[in-house]
Amino acid sequence: MTAAREAIALPLTFLTVALLGGLRISDRVALLPPPLFALVLSVLLLALLVRCGALAPDRLMHPSRSMLANLNGLVVVVAVFLATAQAFNAATPDSGVPRVLVNVVFLLLLANTMAASPDRVRALRSLLVVFGSAFVVKFVVLSALSNPPQGVVTRAIQMLFEGVTLGTVTQDVLHPVSGYVAFFTLMLYLFGLVLLGGHSRARPERELRSGNSQR
Numbered sequence: 001m002t003a004a005r006e007a008i009a010l011p012l013t014f015l016t017v018a019l020l021g022g023l024r025i026s027d028r029v030a031l032l033p034p035p036l037f038a039l040v041l042s043v044l045l046l047a048l049l050v051r052c053g054a055l056a057p058d059r060l061m062h063p064s065r066s067m068l069a070n071l072n073g074l075v076v077v078v079a080v081f082l083a084t085a086q087a088f089n090a091a092t093p094d095s096g097v098p099r100v101l102v103n104v105v106f107l108l109l110l111a112n113t114m115a116a117s118p119d120r121v122r123a124l125r126s127l128l129v130v131f132g133s134a135f136v137v138k139f140v141v142l143s144a145l146s147n148p149p150q151g152v153v154t155r156a157i158q159m160l161f162e163g164v165t166l167g168t169v170t171q172d173v174l175h176p177v178s179g180y181v182a183f184f185t186l187m188l189y190l191f192g193l194v195l196l197g198g199h200s201r202a203r204p205e206r207e208l209r210s211g212n213s214q215r
Contacts, residue, residue, distance in 0.1 A: 001059065001197050005195060006072060006073070006076060007072050009195060010076050010079070010192065010196065011072075011076060011079050013188060013191065013192040014079035014080050014082070014083035014189075014192050015079050015082070015083070016188060017086060017185055017188050017189045017192065018079065018082040018083045018085075018086045019086075020086075020090070020181055020184070020185040020188075021034070021083070021085075021087055021089050021090040021189075022090075023181055024094075024178070025177050025178055026175055032089065034085035034086050034088070034089045035089065037103050038085045038086070038088040038089045038092070039085050041084075041085070041088045041103070041106050041107065042081055042084040042085035042088065043081075044107075044111075045084050045088075045110060045127075046084060047114070048110060048113060048114050048123060049080075049123070049196075051114065051117065052117075052118055052119055052120050052122075052123040053119065053120045054120045054123055054124060054193055054196060055077075055193075056196075056197075057073075057077060059073075060072075060074070060076055061073040061074060061077070080196070083189055083192065084189070086185075087185065087186060088106065090182045090185050090186060091131050091134035091135055091138060091182065091186060092106070092134065092138070093137075093138050093142055098137070098138075102134060102137065102138070105134075106130070106134070109130050113126050124190070124193055124194065127190060127193070128190055131189075131190070132186075135179075135182060135183060135186060138182075139174065139178070139179040139183075143174055143179070
């Protein structure tokens, strides 16, 4: 990892995600802190990232590094934590039953992924699917249910849910810009995870087997 990436690119990327993830646009612009459950999910996801090798704290903070380098590494880790919490905040419905269900699904998916113990590439692919699915649920499905029927797709989705009490699955009408901001935020977050570099768990095992064979 280059010094410019660690000192500038990574903190700027994740702090931008932390800022945009709490942005709510309606008749006024507000910045919301992450809810407590988003912090819990953030801790679990960081543990997964460390376990799969996508985040390597020992490369960011180590006794062999200078104090300034370790301080910068700490800033990166804290920025990743805050960005992760706000990414969950951006992808989760704001209220009602959908908020509870999506949070439970997030928790189950993270637990299942940790149990599967994937490598870095598979873990990042799983996160792309998880956040992409949550985005579609919040900004496409729920948005269509919450808005007055104005098109064929909206009417079709509402007809599918006509047997459900819509008051339990709808949410406040979102500003048209909100979906674009959330999409950019989640893509920037995943891009930041790729920039982290990390390390491969399989490489040391291969090197160890190679060393044993040479003996």
